[in-house]
Amino acid sequence: MKTEIKILLIFFLGFSFFPIVGQDKDISQMLKSYNSLMQDSMKIRMLNDEIGLFYERNDPDSAIYYYKIAVDLADKNLSDLDKNDKKQKNIFLKHKANSLRYIGIVHYESGTFDKAIQFVMKSLKIYEELIKSDPSKNNIIDCKNGMTFCFVPLGNIQYDQGNFDVALGYFNKALVLHKELGNTPQISGCYVNIGNVYFDQGLLEKSLEFYFKGMKIAEEIGDKKALSKCYNNIGNVLLFQGKYDEVIDYYLKAMKIKEESGDRYGVAMVNANIAEMHVLLADSVYYNSPAKRNEHLNLALTFGLKAIGIAREIKAVPLENPASNTLMRAYKRLNNYKEALIYAEVFMATKDSMFMEEKTKAVADAEKKFETEKNQLLIEKLNKEKKLNETEILAQKEHSERQRMTIVFIIAGLVLVAVFAIFIVHRLRISKKQKKIIESQKLLVDEKNVMLNQHIEEISAQRDEIEAQRDLLSTQKDMLEVQKQRITDSINYAKRIQEAVLPSGESAEKVLGEHLILFKPKDIVSGDFYWATRINEYLIITVVDCTGHGVPGAFMSMLGVSFLNEIVRKKEVRKASDVLDNLRESIIEALHQRGHYGEQKDGMDVVLCVLNCDNDVLEFAGANNPLFIVTTNNELKEIAPDKQPVAIYENMKPYTNHVIQLQKGDMVYLASDGFEDQFGGPQNKKFMVRQLKELFVQIAPKPMKEQQEILNSTFDNWKGHNDQIDDVTVLGIRV
Numbered sequence: 212m213k214t215e216i217k218i219l220l221i222f223f224l225g226f227s228f229f230p231i232v233g234q235d236k237d238i239s240q241m242l243k244s245y246n247s248l249m250q251d252s253m254k255i256r257m258l259n260d261e262i263g264l265f266y267e268r269n270d271p272d273s274a275i276y277y278y279k280i281a282v283d284l285a286d287k288n289l290s291d292l293d294k295n296d297k298k299q300k301n302i303f304l305k306h307k308a309n310s311l312r313y314i315g316i317v318h319y320e321s322g323t324f325d326k327a328i329q330f331v332m333k334s335l336k337i338y339e340e341l342i343k344s345d346p347s348k349n350n351i352i353d354c355k356n357g358m359t360f361c362f363v364p365l366g367n368i369q370y371d372q373g374n375f376d377v378a379l380g381y382f383n384k385a386l387v388l389h390k391e392l393g394n395t396p397q398i399s400g401c402y403v404n405i406g407n408v409y410f411d412q413g414l415l416e417k418s419l420e421f422y423f424k425g426m427k428i429a430e431e432i433g434d435k436k437a438l439s440k441c442y443n444n445i446g447n448v449l450l451f452q453g454k455y456d457e458v459i460d461y462y463l464k465a466m467k468i469k470e471e472s473g474d475r476y477g478v479a480m481v482n483a484n485i486a487e488m489h490v491l492l493a494d495s496v497y498y499n500s501p502a503k504r505n506e507h508l509n510l511a512l513t514f515g516l517k518a519i520g521i522a523r524e525i526k527a528v529p530l531e532n533p534a535s536n537t538l539m540r541a542y543k544r545l546n547n548y549k550e551a552l553i554y555a556e557v558f559m560a561t562k563d564s565m566f567m568e569e570k571t572k573a574v575a576d577a578e579k580k581f582e583t584e585k586n587q588l589l590i591e592k593l594n595k596e597k598k599l600n601e602t603e604i605l606a607q608k609e610h611s612e613r614q615r616m617t618i619v620f621i622i623a624g625l626v627l628v629a630v631f632a633i634f635i636v637h638r639l640r641i642s643k644k645q646k647k648i649i650e651s652q653k654l655l656v657d658e659k660n661v662m663l664n665q666h667i668e669e670i671s672a673q674r675d676e677i678e679a680q681r682d683l684l685s686t687q688k689d690m691l692e693v694q695k696q697r698i699t700d701s702i703n704y705a706k707r708i709q710e711a712v713l714p715s716g717e718s719a720e721k722v723l724g725e726h727l728i729l730f731k732p733k734d735i736v737s738g739d740f741y742w743a744t745r746i747n748e749y750l751i752i753t754v755v756d757c758t759g760h761g762v763p764g765a766f767m768s769m770l771g772v773s774f775l776n777e778i779v780r781k782k783e784v785r786k787a788s789d790v791l792d793n794l795r796e797s798i799i800e801a802l803h804q805r806g807h808y809g810e811q812k813d814g815m816d817v818v819l820c821v822l823n824c825d826n827d828v829l830e831f832a833g834a835n836n837p838l839f840i841v842t843t844n845n846e847l848k849e850i851a852p853d854k855q856p857v858a859i860y861e862n863m864k865p866y867t868n869h870v871i872q873l874q875k876g877d878m879v880y881l882a883s884d885g886f887e888d889q890f891g892g893p894q895n896k897k898f899m900v901r902q903l904k905e906l907f908v909q910i911a912p913k914p915m916k917e918q919q920e921i922l923n924s925t926f927d928n929w930k931g932h933n934d935q936i937d938d939v940t941v942l943g944i945r946v
Contacts, residue, residue, distance in 0.1 A: 238265055251288050255281045255306045263313055271317045278317070281310040301345055308337040308357055316364055322895070324368050331368075335361040355392060359385045366404060375408050382408065399428035399437055403444065410448060413835070413854060416861065419448050439468040439477065443484070450488060451854055455496075458488065476530065479521035483534045486515035490541055495851045499870070504544075511541040519557075532561040543846070714743050723752065723944055727919040731885075731926065731939040738764015739883045739938035742775050751779055751790070753819040754942050756836065756883035758858075764938065770801060771815060787821045787832035788868035795834075795857045795866075804859035814858020818881040822873075827946055829879065831869040839880040839904060840871065841911035847904055877946045878911040885939035886922075891929040898929055918943065 241262050248254045258281040266274035285307035292299055315330030338354040338361070366381035386401040402425035409418035426441035428434075446461035462485050469477035489511035497503040515538040522531040535557040542551035713730070714722055722743045730741065738757040743750070753775065757767035774797040778784050784793055794817070798804075802813055816835040822828075831838045833852025840848040853866050873879070887900045906925060910918040922941055 238262070241265065251284045252302060252306065255284050255303075255310070258284075259306070259309050259313060263310075267313075267317055267320075271321045274317050275314055278310045278314045282307055282314075285310065297345065301341060301350060304337055304341055305353065305357065308334040308341075311337070312357075312361055312364070319364055319368055324372060327368055328365065331361050331364055335365075352392065355388050356394075359388045359392075359394070359397065362388070363401075363404070370404075370408060370411075375412050379405060379408050395428060395432055396434060396437070399425045399432075399434065399441075402428070403437070403441060406444060410444070414861075415448050415451055415854070419445065422448065435468045435472060439465045442468070443481070446484075453496075455488075455492065459485065462488070475521050475525050476527055479518045479525070479527065479530055479534070482514045482518035482521070483530065483537065486511045486513075486518060486534070486537045486541070489514065490537055490544075491851075493541075493544065494848065498848075508541045508545050511537065512545075515541060528561050528564050532558060535561060713740060719743070722750070725915055725945040727915045727922070727941070727943045729886075729919055729922045729926075729939065729941040731923075731935070733885070733935045733938050734762075736762060736765035737938045737940075738768060739885065739940040740768035740772060741881075741940055741942045742772055744776075744779060746779070746783075746785075748823055748825045749785055750822040750824055750944075751785075751820070752822070752881065752942065752944065753817060754836075754881040754883055754940050755818075755857075756816040756885070756938070756940070758813050758815070767813075767815065770798075774798070774801075785821060786868060787819050787830035788866040790819055790821070791817060791832045791834060791857060791866040795863075798857055799859050802858075814856040814860075816883070817857050818852070820879065820881065822879075822944075822946075827873040827875065829871045829873050831871065832866045834866065836882070836884060838869075839882070839907050840873070841878040841880070841907055843874055843876040845908060845911065847908050849904065873946045875946055878907070878943060879946065880907050880941065880943045882941045883938065885935075885937035886926060886941060888937055889926065889930055889933075889939070890936060891931050891933050895933070898926075915943070915945070 241257070245254060245257050245262060248257065258277050263274045263277045263281070266277065285303045288303045289300060289307075292303070311330045312334035315327045315334065318324075318330065319327035335358060338357045342351055342354045362381045362385035366378045366385065369375075369378035369381065382401055382404045386398065386405070389397040389401060402421045406418045406421035406425065409415075409421065422441050422445045426438060426445065429438040429441055442461045442465035446458045446465065449455075449458045449461065462481055466478055466481040466485075469475075469481060489507040493504045493507040493511070497507060515534055519531055519534040519538065522528075522534055535554045539551050539554040539558055542548070542554060715728070719726065719728065722745050728741065730737070730739070732739070739755065740757070741752070741754045743752040745751075755768065755771050757764045757771060771794070774794055775790075778790055778793045778797070782793065784790050794815075798814055804813070817833065818836045818838055819832050820838065821830040831850050833850070834855060834857045835852055837852050838850040840850070842848070848871075850869050850871065853864070855863060855866075882903070887898050887903045889898050890896065891898065906922070910921050913921070926939060
């Protein structure tokens with residue numbers, strides 16, 4: 212559920228972040244205006260503020276090309292300026308910093324994060340050095356504003372890569388400077404950015420705290436656009452907390468602002484969010500209450516139809532596509548298969564339409580690039596014509612200069628003859644003196660040679676010492692390699708121990724029956740583990756994702772196996788939620804957790820099921836990771852977990868015990884988050900839970916061995932040449 216809501220949230224907010232650039236302005240006219248400018252500072256401003264910005268979204272390569280021209284112009288002027296002209300130097304340094312930052316932002320939007328960081332950091336360094344060299348008040352204000360413009364994209368880059376602590380550092384730096392400079396609207400934006408990071412870290416209360424701070428400022432300054440974003444974000448957090456009455460209140464507040472501002476796209480998107488919320492409520496909270504479930508499904512239809520109606524009026528195919536998917540699922544759950552089929556066809560048609568739009572955009576990009584190259588050739592042609600005129604003027608000047616120099620050379624020749632004669636006479640007089648000087652210098656050279664030989668001997672001794680140190684380093688290197696091999700052997704032995712406690716082969720077949728297991732550790736040993744036991748008519752199975760991976764994660768997994776054996780087999784706990792409650796108590800006691808900051812990171816995310824094999828009733832309790840069920844009619848059910856780890860946590864509460872009646876032939880899937888978080892594919896993005904659920908639906912009817920092969924090959928093909936980022940575990944059983 213979290214992933215689906217987050218996708219809608221990002222789409223809603225991201226759409227309004229992009230600046231709208233007038234596409235009807237003739238780029239040819241821009242380039243002609245640029246070529247007519249005489250001052251380089253004006254040219255740089257036009258390259259940064261108009262030409263580069265024009266290409267930034269449509270043709271990133273051309274945008275970078277023109278921003279680099281601006282950097283070169285700034286460097287040229289900096290090298291030509293008088294060292295004492297501090298004012299002009301500062302102006303061109305700030306121009307250069309802006310251009311470098313813009314290049315970094317284009318790289319960020321194109322997904323090349325390393326280059327983005329490189330260019331933005333260069334910009335930041337210029338501002339920091341300017342503050343040191345010129346402590347004037349106006350210069351410090353300009354440079355600190357420039358630094359905030361660097362901290363925000365640096366934070367966004369780290370946020371997109373999942374480096375949340377680093378992202379928080381940059382957003383907080385920007386916040387401190389904005390407070391110092393009194394930039395009230397930007398302070399609100401920083402609060403929202405910080406809230407987004409805490410939201411993705413699962414720190415919902417902290418996230419709400421900063422969203423409310425951003426909301427308060429937006430209300431005070433009357434920034435309705437920012438206010439609608441805060442309302443939408445607060446609604447999503449409250450949805451995770453199960454405060455459904457408050458959720459709809461904030462969604463409706465966001466929609467009211469969109470309606471007042473005439474933002475029909477925003478109105479449609481909020482309606483789509485509310486429709487999706489009602490489907491999720493029907494599938495989770497009211498799954499076992501048919502009347503309430505149907506009520507929420509009908510509400511989903513009301514809001515979904517409104518969303519798709521507006522999307523069709525404004526021809527917003529990217530919005531019509533997810534709205535039709537929501538309607539298809541709602542009609543299907545209401546057993547209205549005719550309407551479900553209609554919207555399934557709309558979903559597929561709009562998906563194909565978006566694919567065609569991408570192809571059309573690629574052709575348009577190629578045409579724009581051709582236009583850019585044509586305009587650049589025009590600039591080069593004009594520059595060549597200008598240079599040709601300058602060459603003709605220079606040739607005339609050179610002709611006059613040659614005539615003048617001929618006369619000068621004749622006079623100089625006569626003077627030189629006279630001077631040479633005087634020189635010869637003078638040279639004869641001093642030759643004797645020079646001979647004596649040479650003899651004295653020879654003695655000095657001999658002394659220098661003696662000293663040089665002494666230095667050579669010293670260097671030879673130093674060389675011998677260096678060779679001895681090199682031999683010592685080689686010996687130490689060999690010792691380190693031996694130690695490394697011993698450590699590797701120990702870890703491999705630990706792997707065999709870990710594999711011994713995990714059910715596999717005949718033992719897994721005896722306990723689980725018809726099943727599949729995909730187990731792919733990131734390192735030699737794994738922080739994921741699966742565990743299963745059968746006691747009388749009960750089958751207890753679990754997939755656990757421990758904090759970290761490698762050796763630390765493996766220690767946690769062995770601890771988890773030991774606790775589960777004690778809780779289920781010795782204490783004879785059978786209720787799914789009680790097993791998790793007992794496991795959490797054991798973890799807190801074993802790790803001596805007292806509620807200090809960061810201790811919630813040392814724990815487990817768990818999917819745990821207890822199946823009564825006599826009546827096919829399944830109990831489920833989850834910590835952060837959901838359960839997936841594919842029925843015999845190929846319908847996917849996602850059972851939401853409690854958003855708290857199996858560890859100490861700021862808002863600890865008993866785990867929810869979900870009870871589901873299964874049918875013979877149903878498939879039950881338990882998984883850690885390693886599969887969905889893997890980067891790869893054509894665009895090097897995460898696999899995401901949406902694709903994983905589609906894959907479960909696709910493979911559910913197939914034999915278990917074939918299902919496991921498809922899961923394994925799909926993961927390897929998606930990962931490609933990328934490193935595996937986390938341990939991967941998927942366990943499936945057929946009822």
